[in-house]
Amino acid sequence: MKTIFALVLLMISATAWAQLPAADAIPTSKGDLKVQPLNHATLALTWNGKTIYADPYGGAKTFTGIATPDLIIISDIHGDHFDPATLDTLDLAKAIIVAPQAVIDKMSDKLKAKAVAIGNGQTISKLDISITAVPMYNLPESAESRHTKGRGNGYVLKFGDKSVYISGDTSGVPEMRALKNIDAAFVCMNLPYTMDINEAASAVLEFKPKIVYPYHYRGQNGFSDTEAFKKLVNAGDAKIDVRLRDWYSVK
Numbered sequence: 001m002k003t004i005f006a007l008v009l010l011m012i013s014a015t016a017w018a019q020l021p022a023a024d025a026i027p028t029s030k031g032d033l034k035v036q037p038l039n040h041a042t043l044a045l046t047w048n049g050k051t052i053y054a055d056p057y058g059g060a061k062t063f064t065g066i067a068t069p070d071l072i073i074i075s076d077i078h079g080d081h082f083d084p085a086t087l088d089t090l091d092l093a094k095a096i097i098v099a100p101q102a103v104i105d106k107m108s109d110k111l112k113a114k115a116v117a118i119g120n121g122q123t124i125s126k127l128d129i130s131i132t133a134v135p136m137y138n139l140p141e142s143a144e145s146r147h148t149k150g151r152g153n154g155y156v157l158k159f160g161d162k163s164v165y166i167s168g169d170t171s172g173v174p175e176m177r178a179l180k181n182i183d184a185a186f187v188c189m190n191l192p193y194t195m196d197i198n199e200a201a202s203a204v205l206e207f208k209p210k211i212v213y214p215y216h217y218r219g220q221n222g223f224s225d226t227e228a229f230k231k232l233v234n235a236g237d238a239k240i241d242v243r244l245r246d247w248y249s250v251k
Contacts, residue, residue, distance in 0.1 A: 020065070021245045026184055026211070028160035030128075035184070037245040038062050040080055041168070041216040043186065044069075047159045050127050053090075054155075054166055054186075055081040060089040068092075071127055074099040075136065075168030076152030077106060087111060096126050100133070102151045120150055130158035134179070136170035138194075146193055156182070165209065169216070171195050172203030185209035189229060190219030197224055201232035204240065211241045218248065 023046075025032040034046040039062045045052040050070040056062070057080050068091040075081045082103045097115040099107075104115045118124055123132040134156055137149035147169045154168040156179070165185040170176065172195055179185075185207075189200040194216065204212050212233065217224040230242040 020249055024243065024245075026162060028162040030160035033159045033162060033164070033184075035213075036066065037213070037215070037247050038066075040218060040247055041075070041188070043166075043215070045157075045159075045164070048128065050129075052129070052157075055083075055168075056086050056090065057081065057083040059086055062086070063090065069095045071095065071129065072097045073131065073155055073157075073166070074103050075154065075166070076100070076147065077102050078146075078169070081152075081168065082106065084108065084111070098124070098126060098131055100151060100153050118153060120153060130156075132156040132158075134165070135173060135175045136168040137173060139171035139173060165207075167216075169194050172199045176203050177206040179207040179209075182207060182209040184211040184213070186213045186215045188216035189214055189224045189226075190217050191224075192220055197226070197229040197232060201229055201236070204233050205236040208237060208240065210239075211243060213243050213245060215245075215247050223248075 021037050024035040030048050036044040038044060039058040041055045042057045042062060043054045044066050051067040052071045053069045054073050055075055072095050095114060098118055099115055101117045104112060104117050107115060118133045120133050120135045134154035135149055136152050136154040138145040138147045141149055152168055154170060155166045157164045162183040163181055165179060165182045167187050169188055187200050187204060188194040189197050214226045214229050217226055226244050233240050233242050
């Protein structure tokens with residue numbers, strides 16, 4: 001009976017894991033960086049024996065088959081980026097949480113004890129990973145906008161000799177367009193919260209990452225046209241590797 005029960009659990013786990021798109025591997029000077037798309041703005045990165053979660057959201061089911069986190073980065077206060085209910089379901093025994101102060105201010109005391117604040121323009125190092133906070137905000141700037149300058153962070157993470165940019169919720173702001181030497185970028189595109197595919201493509205063509213993943217592409221009226229985004233980018237620069245992945249396979 002115990003054997004049958006174990007097999008059933010294994011089948012359930014395998015089914016949930018099979019829903020996920022396959023992880024990508026990006027070579028670095030310290031081994032492969034594994035990129036696992038998960039849910040909307042949520043992804044897992046595995047490198048040098050460590051697991052990093054970005055904006056964990058959607059409940060424990062999102063992380064079926066994923067190792068427990070060593071590092072968590074959170075970009076902003078909104079529920080699809082800072083999700084306390086999801087964080088409470090995770091094993092955070094060894095986790096360090098890096099977040100803007102606005103997010104930490106909303107944390108429980110338990111989470112605050114694990115959190116390190118970082119603001120726009122600052123760089124810190126955790127687990128041999130350099131973390132730089134990049135401004136993320138809506139244009140035109142307004143005190144009433146959904147994302148005001150200085151509150152949230154995009155991030156540039158350095159894994160050995162490779163740099164990875166995670167945009168968070170933003171327009172195609174000058175700080176994004178001025179980025180240099182980005183090996184992989186995760187770029188949002190969902191109206192009315194961030195930018196449309198034209199603005200996203202325009203920004204990407206300025207900072208020219210080697211690889212770009214459109215993510216966070218579910219908006220008020222459904223999904224953005226990521227295929228059209230890919231065509232726009234490659235019409236401007238055929239060398240940019242636009243990787244279309246399913247960020248909404250976990251239900």
